[in-house]
Amino acid sequence: MTGSESGFIELDGVEKVFEVRRKTGFMKRERRQVRAVDSISFRVASGEMVGYIGPNGAGKSTTIKMLTGILTPSAGRVRVAGIDPSRDRIRLAHRIGVVFGQRTTLWWDLPLIDSYRLMHRMYRIPDARYRENLDRLVELLGLADLLDVPVRQLSLGQRMRGDIAAALLHDPEVLYLDEPTIGLDVVSKAKVREFLRELNAERGTTVLLTTHDLQDIEQLCKRVMVIDHGRLMYDGPLTGLHEAGESERTLVVDLERELPPIEAPAPARVVRVDGPRQWLAFPAAESAAPLVARIAERYPLVDLSVREPDIEAVIAKMLHAMEDNRGDDRGDGREGTRGDHPGDTPDDTPKPPPERATA
Ligand SMILES: Nc1ncnc2c1ncn2[C@@H]1O[C@H](COP(=O)(O)OP(=O)(O)OP(=O)(O)O)[C@@H](O)[C@H]1O
Structure with a gap:
């Protein structure tokens, strides 16, 4: 149902x-x-x-x-x-x-x-x-x-x-x-x-x-x-x-010793290094498992944890992306979706949000 x-x-x-x-x-x-x-x-x-x-x-x-x-x-x-x-x-x-x-x-x-x-x-x-x-x-x-x-x-x-x-x-x-x-x-x-x-x-x-x-x-x-x-x-x-806002999670990795930045498969990348601890950003919509497995295979790992993005930041990014898309849409003549009832199409694909009126 x-x-x-x-x-x-x-x-x-x-x-x-x-x-x-x-x-x-x-x-x-x-x-x-x-x-x-x-x-x-x-x-x-x-x-x-x-x-x-x-x-x-x-x-x-x-x-x-x-x-x-x-x-x-x-x-x-x-x-x-x-x-x-x-x-x-x-x-x-x-x-x-x-x-x-x-x-x-x-x-x-x-x-x-x-x-x-x-x-x-x-x-x-x-x-x-x-x-x-x-x-x-x-x-x-x-x-x-x-x-x-x-x-x-x-x-x-x-x-x-x-x-x-x-x-x-x-x-x-x-x-x-x-x-x-x-x-x-x-x-x-x-x-x-x-x-x-x-x-x-x-x-x-x-x-x-x-x-x-x-x-x-x-x-x-x-x-x-x-x-x-x-x-x-x-x-x-x-x-x-997450996809709409291109939000990212952070993998915090503790290595046995100080090493050069980890070589991670793109789009994952090291964003900070502090002694043996390194921070890697990766797309929040993706699983951390393959990245973790790859690092564990090649580096002397002591501990790791995943940090979620802040909910407010995810929403802000999504709203921002929507604003940008709307700017693009004006150029291609696409019609807005104002008045749609998102709950009326409950499949698993993300729905375009309703167009907001510009005051
Ligand atoms: N009884 C009220 N009288 C006047 N304004 C109100 C009243 N209740 C809420 N508002 C206003 O309505 C808007 C929405 O408030 P609401 O409490 O529903 O937000 P919220 O999403 O639950 O926020 P939060 O996450 O901070 O709890 C706000 O601008 C708030 O100031």
Whole structure:
């Protein structure tokens, strides 16, 4: 089943405009409109795991708030599981789970288990189902020793796992995750990602994930949507995003001793040397494995690691490349794709992003 056939989440021409008042002098106020979300259309199929990324202030949280019913769109149509979120927020609440990495839905002073008991009642979860879900989540998220600990005493990683369990106790079909790995150490990040993969594979939970960590997307999502200035700029696989922006990853190599720059097969190349450590840039859309194998074969290797490009840098490069292409397109008379619904063609090829209006 694909996104276009069965939109579990559907947005058609959705807009959100905020009226903002600004003090401009004594007794003077200026009214201004902020178009946080601008003509967004996409579909997410049941069971899909999709990354929703963009620079700060791009409109991600506003979109998620419209999907939960907290905000009402200024224009357009939103449906989640066939429900209009802003009209039927309570009914929808039983079918969705939300996790905000920067905030907690748990009761700060209460032991973790008490928050779960409260949610059991709030969501009117049948007893047997609650117990079954709690047992499963406690086991999968490694919470057994934490249940009696007040939430304020939990580490960030423990609290995040506690929050994810809280969002899933009522068996939601869709989970919105806003920065679920922010501030977590490597081990906690790995645990959260592993859990989300299992949840999606075993339960078929639909996941919409907002993150600034490219590895979250890489490890969890086949599809990524990029939003910028409230508009959907890209909808496709992560590799397509890397290709569009010609982004690069960095292989950091520690050799046994100081040596001349490693001779790497183009387009990989050494970009920095500091004693026995060398940095090699290579296309992010390609696997590091052949490069690693070649270096290991020819050089005295002690250690190596791969550094991902910064998500903001990848997006910036992609947007930049699009600007350049548009400049070229004007010359060849090609028509723009404004008004396309990227989610309507969910094959694996990167889609041309919708043309942005030039103000
Ligand atoms: N309640 C509000 N009133 C006025 N403007 C708002 C409101 N909420 C968001 N905005 C504005 O809408 C735009 C989009 O904000 P939003 O929080 O959706 O972005 P974001 O992509 O989630 O950013 P971040 O990654 O920083 O969380 C921003 O310009 C923001 O200032």
